[in-house]
Amino acid sequence: MSATHRTLPDASRAASARDDTQTLAATPHVLGREQRMTGPLPAATLVSTVALSARRSPYFYVNARDELGAAYRILSALAERGVKLLAFTAVPSGVDRAQFAIFPEDPSRLVAEARLAQIELEGPHHAFLVQGDDELGGLARVHERLFKAGVDVYASSGVSDGRGSFGYVVYVREDQFEQAAAALDL
Numbered sequence: 001m002s003a004t005h006r007t008l009p010d011a012s013r014a015a016s017a018r019d020d021t022q023t024l025a026a027t028p029h030v031l032g033r034e035q036r037m038t039g040p041l042p043a044a045t046l047v048s049t050v051a052l053s054a055r056r057s058p059y060f061y062v063n064a065r066d067e068l069g070a071a072y073r074i075l076s077a078l079a080e081r082g083v084k085l086l087a088f089t090a091v092p093s094g095v096d097r098a099q100f101a102i103f104p105e106d107p108s109r110l111v112a113e114a115r116l117a118q119i120e121l122e123g124p125h126h127a128f129l130v131q132g133d134d135e136l137g138g139l140a141r142v143h144e145r146l147f148k149a150g151v152d153v154y155a156s157s158g159v160s161d162g163r164g165s166f167g168y169v170v171y172v173r174e175d176q177f178e179q180a181a182a183a184l185d186l
Helices: 070-080 107-116 138-148 174-183
Strands: 002-004 022-024 029-036 048-065 085-092 097-104 122-133 153-160 165-172
Touching: 048 070, 048 085, 048 107, 048 138, 070 085, 070 097, 070 107, 085 165, 097 107, 122 138, 122 174, 138 153, 138 165, 138 174, 165 174
Parallel strands: none
Antiparallel strands: 002 022, 029 048, 048 097, 048 122, 085 097, 122 165, 153 165
């Protein structure tokens, strides 16, 4: 599976400058740089530059009995087989069940190695992984693009790394996935 990787230019560059290199689906895409002014500063003064990148990210569910060590067993089995992950979430799914969402760096490797480890996968499903500078309003700008495109975000989860960056998973309905990708310039 491949996607077009595009880099949006800084505000000072021509909007048509693009890199249309064909790359894997998990390749990041720079959403652009938002330049914000605060206070009565001259218009040429740059106060803040927020860089955001997004990528299409196939993910798979693993449904397991909710018991001590369930996530450890799945994650360690995949790690032992060299499966690199971009993201992972775990949520309850019924009285005694858990659902793990696994975002692999290489989806085909996950599928092959999970089969060998006898881990039953459900998917692929599609989401977006967004990363960027941890500044006020960064996530709002992602949601603004999707809102303006009429895309409903039905779930999301994010975290700051404590060193100035964040990671964010955005889930949209499958029937709105391409519309969302267009809104994020993917």
